[in-house]
Amino acid sequence: MAGDGDIALVAEGLVRAFGSRKAVNDVSLRLSDGECLALFGPNGAGKTTLLRLLGGLLRPTRGRTMLHGTPLPGPSATRRLVGLISHHAMLYPALTVRENVRFAAECQGVMDADTATTRVLQQLRVLDRAESPVRYLSRGLQQRVSIARALVHGPRLVLLDEPYTGLDEVGALVFTGALRELKASGATLVLITHNLAEGLMLGDRAAIMKDGQIVHEEHAVDGGFDLPRFQALYRSLVHEAIA
Numbered sequence: 001m002a003g004d005g006d007i008a009l010v011a012e013g014l015v016r017a018f019g020s021r022k023a024v025n026d027v028s029l030r031l032s033d034g035e036c037l038a039l040f041g042p043n044g045a046g047k048t049t050l051l052r053l054l055g056g057l058l059r060p061t062r063g064r065t066m067l068h069g070t071p072l073p074g075p076s077a078t079r080r081l082v083g084l085i086s087h088h089a090m091l092y093p094a095l096t097v098r099e100n101v102r103f104a105a106e107c108q109g110v111m112d113a114d115t116a117t118t119r120v121l122q123q124l125r126v127l128d129r130a131e132s133p134v135r136y137l138s139r140g141l142q143q144r145v146s147i148a149r150a151l152v153h154g155p156r157l158v159l160l161d162e163p164y165t166g167l168d169e170v171g172a173l174v175f176t177g178a179l180r181e182l183k184a185s186g187a188t189l190v191l192i193t194h195n196l197a198e199g200l201m202l203g204d205r206a207a208i209m210k211d212g213q214i215v216h217e218e219h220a221v222d223g224g225f226d227l228p229r230f231q232a233l234y235r236s237l238v239h240e241a242i243a
């Protein structure tokens with residue numbers, strides 16, 4: 001699309017219906033390289049559905065998503081640019097940490113899967129457990145391995161659905177560091193979290209979803225957000241939804 005050179009992700013008029021219910025109802029977004037959108041909203045607002053549409057993991061009922069000018073879901077080369085991190089570890093429990101991550105690297109066509117695996121395990125501070133079968137790891141460590149697996153191929157669009165669930169303080173810090181590095185390398189991030197402080201810390205932009213629509217969006221000012229003001233705004237929108 002002309003003029004969209006630095007726009008990594010463009011979503012236009014996305015609608016996704018399940019039966020007669022529209023889980024996502026006319027959402028448009030434009031995200032640049034290195035930008036992080038923090039996405040908030042009450043349960044059932046449509047956040048996960050939107051994330052899956054943005055990653056080309058779900059086909060929209062209407063509208064389209066373009067990643068660097070290529071429609072999603074697109075060819076596998078384009079799909080390889082996407083990494084999804086959720087709070088479900090979805091690892092092979094009998095395989096070791098290294099085997100799980102290397103297998104993902106190989107499936108994603110990474111040239112030197114061994115080196116990439118070691119690098120990402122080091123980044124997530126789980127290299128010392130590389131030869132342990134995943135089933136012997138605590139839930140928090142399993143979550144770090146699942147993050148490593150999602151990042152091993154160096155995705156340019158990283159979709160995060162409540163990724164901090166199950167991480168302790170150290171795990172959360174290590175993970176935040178990894179996300180900052182990703183952003184600095186130019187990856188585009190979309191982060192769903194119910195923790196406003198956490199989301200606003202990483203986000204350059206913040207959006208609130210309600211009933212399938214983005215009802216509020218704002219950019220960070222001077223590199224940050226006014227947390228108390230945003231919390232009050234969020235509560236007023238969500239309480240209005242409950243009333």
Ligand SMILES: Nc1ncnc2c1ncn2[C@@H]1O[C@H](COP(=O)(O)OP(=O)(O)OP(=O)(O)O)[C@@H](O)[C@H]1O
Pocket residue numbers: 018023041042043044045046047048049050
């Ligand atoms: N596969 C599906 N089939 C039918 N309905 C679905 C499906 N996936 C999602 N929905 C419905 O779409 C709506 C939005 O769900 P979604 O999971 O996107 O919300 P969410 O904002 O991520 O919620 P939460 O904060 O609870 O994770 C809900 O009403 C949900 O029941």
